[in-house]
Amino acid sequence: QVHLVESGGGSVQVGGSLRLSCVVSGRRNSDTALGWFRQAPGKEREFVAAVNWSGRNTYYADSVKGRFTISRATDSVYLQMNSLSPEDTAVYYCTASVLPSLSDVDPFRGMDYWGKGTLVTVSP
Helix, strand or coil: CEEEEEECCEEEECCCCEEEEEEEEECCCCCCCEEEEEECCCCCCEEEEEECCCCCCEEECCCCCCCEEEEEECCEEEEEECCCCHHHCEEEEEEEECCCCCCCCCCCCCEEEECCCEEEEEEC
16 A cells, blocks of 8 residues: 655745645555646646656646746655745645656556645635
């Protein structure tokens, strides 16, 4: 069984910063990608960022490029979020893939393990 536990969510004002953390435990191949997705109220879950197995390659949604930074250790992943806007308000989910890198076809592909999410609220 694989468990992912997120932390670091909270409320912040526009322009503020938050750092999300996620610890991955359980039996799995650790040479796989880790990532973050989010789901805003009334919207579908969407890709935010991912990092490949080595940590050398990172991937970002266009909406967060230049503001968010993903990083990792073997069994943990982090998301530094700067210049937050109300559009970033969502539940953020940590994911662990069974693939070494983000899929070229679909960011959800291979993301077999999910945390329960942590809420980020950005107020005007």
